[in-house]
Amino acid sequence: MATLLLHFEDENVPARRLAEAMELSAALIERHRFPDEELRLTLPFAEGGPVPDTLVVYRSLDRPNDKLVELLLIARHARQQGARRLVLVAPYLAYMRQDIAFHPGEVVSQTIVGGFLGELFDGVITVDPHLHRIDHLQEAIPLDQAVTLSGVPRLAELIAARLDDPLLVGPDAESAQWVEGAAAATGFDHGVCRKVRHGDTRVDIELPGIDVDGRQVVLIDDVASSGHTLARAAEALLGAGAASVDVAVTHALFAGNAFEVMKNAGVGKVWSTDCIIHPSNAISMAPVLADALGRMLVKGAKPGDARTA
Numbered sequence: 001m002a003t004l005l006l007h008f009e010d011e012n013v014p015a016r017r018l019a020e021a022m023e024l025s026a027a028l029i030e031r032h033r034f035p036d037e038e039l040r041l042t043l044p045f046a047e048g049g050p051v052p053d054t055l056v057v058y059r060s061l062d063r064p065n066d067k068l069v070e071l072l073l074i075a076r077h078a079r080q081q082g083a084r085r086l087v088l089v090a091p092y093l094a095y096m097r098q099d100i101a102f103h104p105g106e107v108v109s110q111t112i113v114g115g116f117l118g119e120l121f122d123g124v125i126t127v128d129p130h131l132h133r134i135d136h137l138q139e140a141i142p143l144d145q146a147v148t149l150s151g152v153p154r155l156a157e158l159i160a161a162r163l164d165d166p167l168l169v170g171p172d173a174e175s176a177q178w179v180e181g182a183a184a185a186t187g188f189d190h191g192v193c194r195k196v197r198h199g200d201t202r203v204d205i206e207l208p209g210i211d212v213d214g215r216q217v218v219l220i221d222d223v224a225s226s227g228h229t230l231a232r233a234a235e236a237l238l239g240a241g242a243a244s245v246d247v248a249v250t251h252a253l254f255a256g257n258a259f260e261v262m263k264n265a266g267v268g269k270v271w272s273t274d275c276i277i278h279p280s281n282a283i284s285m286a287p288v289l290a291d292a293l294g295r296m297l298v299k300g301a302k303p304g305d306a307r308t309a
């Protein structure tokens with residue numbers, strides 16, 4: 001078999017959607033957790049038997065710590081067994097937000113985790129990674145074939161189908177890239193807030209100087225983690241007279257009670273992609289991932305071809 005897509009049971013739906021979109025064979029990695037929390041993984045090919053030439057591993061890296069160990073075990077084992085090419089499809093890429101030492105002594109996890117993935121895999125495909133102070137994924141993952149896709153064009157299509165003339169708002173400067181992209185695609189008005197972060201869950205939001213009175217607002221961001229960024233932005237917008245505030249995010253991380261935090265702030269509808277499995281998922285990324293993966297698997301495809309997808 002030339003190419004096999006491997007995935008875990010908990011990501012059966014999005015991984016199978018990708019395999020079907022590409023007409024690839026897919027197989028489960030069995031995962032057993034021992035009482036001491038070590039993992040035993042079983043891959044669907046035995047020592048001495050035929051090994052796929054190319055293995056595609058589908059693993060979204062939300063709640064990442066165990067998953068990084070999984071990837072280490074899978075990649076090293078597959079190489080030992082003779083797999084020639086290993087590709088990681090990680091719709092959500094973890095540890096990208098700590099891209100500098102904000103305080104003396106802090107570990108810059110972005111380049112360390114990125115370097116680790118670059119050693120294990122020959123290609124990595126991800127969606128809207130949190131690249132704030134760098135422009136290209138290759139600066140975090142030192143691979144020619146490190147491809148960034150975006151969920152925002154699909155989210156923008158969905159917003160346009162659901163709402164009549166909404167105002168698109170980004171909650172902070174980093175979100176400008178996504179809000180501006182969605183506004184360019186739809187022609188809707190847009191603005192970007194100013195955010196000051198005081199801690200993991202303490203943020204202040206200052207609204208852009210545009211009239212929000214009576215407007216249907218959609219907040220667009222890459223990720224909702226604690227939910228406080230979107231909650232504070234929603235409160236500010238509703239306080240300034242917005243008729244409604246809905247949310248569109250690529251990555252529905254929603255740690256702990258984040259979803260409730262956001263809803264309690266007055267947020268109405270929440271739409272997300274299936275990069276991270278969550279009840280708010282409204283967009284399948286399978287077609288976009290399949291397009292990028294297809295290009296990567298074709299010998300001679302230029303890295304980054306799929307960047308604008």
Ligand SMILES: O=P(O)(O)OC[C@H]1O[C@@H](O)[C@H](O)[C@@H]1O
Nearest residue numbers: 221223224225226227228229
């Ligand atoms: O406020 P929470 O949800 O914890 O964090 C998510 C926000 O923090 C930023 O890095 C993200 O781009 C997003 O704006």
